[in-house]
Amino acid sequence: MRLVADNLTLLRGEDVVLHGLSFDVASGSALVITGENGTGKSTLLRGIAGLLPIEAGTVGLADKPEEFGEASLEELCHYLGPDNSMKGAMSVGENLAFWQDFAGQPFYEIEEALEMVGLGGLSSIPFSHLSTGMRRRASIARLLISYRPIWLLDEPTSGMDAVSQKQFADLMGAHLEDGGIVIAATHISLGLDNMQSLVLDGASLS
Numbered sequence: 146m147r148l149v150a151d152n153l154t155l156l157r158g159e160d161v162v163l164h165g166l167s168f169d170v171a172s173g174s175a176l177v178i179t180g181e182n183g184t185g186k187s188t189l190l191r192g193i194a195g196l197l198p199i200e201a202g203t204v205g206l207a208d209k210p211e212e213f214g215e216a217s218l219e220e221l222c223h224y225l226g227p228d229n230s231m232k233g234a235m236s237v238g239e240n241l242a243f244w245q246d247f248a249g250q251p252f253y254e255i256e257e258a259l260e261m262v263g264l265g266g267l268s269s270i271p272f273s274h275l276s277t278g279m280r281r282r283a284s285i286a287r288l289l290i291s292y293r294p295i296w297l298l299d300e301p302t303s304g305m306d307a308v309s310q311k312q313f314a315d316l317m318g319a320h321l322e323d324g325g326i327v328i329a330a331t332h333i334s335l336g337l338d339n340m341q342s343l344v345l346d347g348a349s350l351s
């Protein structure tokens with residue numbers, strides 16, 4: 146399977162943020178998007194996730210395996226935004242149960258996913274009681290509790306310590322080895338081997 150963007154144009158409000166952007170990312174590989182603040186990294190991820198309209202051009206899947214049936218691109222993507230999209234008053238486990246129900250395709254058990262992100266045994270505490278880096282790790286558990294082949298990640302390691310970043314690099318590596326696709330916007334190296342780079346420099350602004 147390939148995620149293919151062809152000549153994409155995306156707006157924020159009335160302003161053209163990205164124009165004429167193309168890429169082709171195959172299963173098992175990552176596209177790492179870098180660029181200065183405001184160059185459109187988040188905009189691109191939101192466009193792929195179906196959270197912003199595509200003004201011109203296309204983004205879609207080529208060579209989609211039969212196992213994914215009629216699922217749309219959006220239904221095959223996990224979108225991890227810059228905020229964690231969790232309710233502070235609900236427990237970590239309750240938040241993850243909501244997301245598992247929402248995303249479908251149950252994959253790892255919630256407790257198991259929490260172990261995998263270094264939060265084993267913390268399912269019952271309120272999300273608001275977690276530290277900044279722990280909140281990010283709990284959000285990363287969302288990627289593991291429902292199977293979706295495409296991970297769209299906006300500053301995924303923000304607030305995470307070096308050990309957690311390495312753990313997450315290993316999780317991304319395993320996802321790629323399983324034939325997944327990772328598209329990540331970041332200001333730091335994610336430690337991935339099989340990746341292409343897309344540098345947004347604002348040159349497409351008009």
Ligand SMILES: Nc1ncnc2c1ncn2[C@@H]1O[C@H](COP(=O)(O)OP(=O)(O)OP(=O)(O)O)[C@@H](O)[C@H]1O
Nearest residue numbers: 157158162180181182183184185186187188189330
């Ligand atoms: N909700 C919004 N409404 C209008 N314009 C927006 C909105 N969000 C972002 N923009 C504008 O879109 C442009 C691209 O923003 P975007 O958030 O995609 O950049 P970014 O590369 O992700 O930046 P950063 O590195 O700071 O996260 C900026 O000019 C920004 O001001």
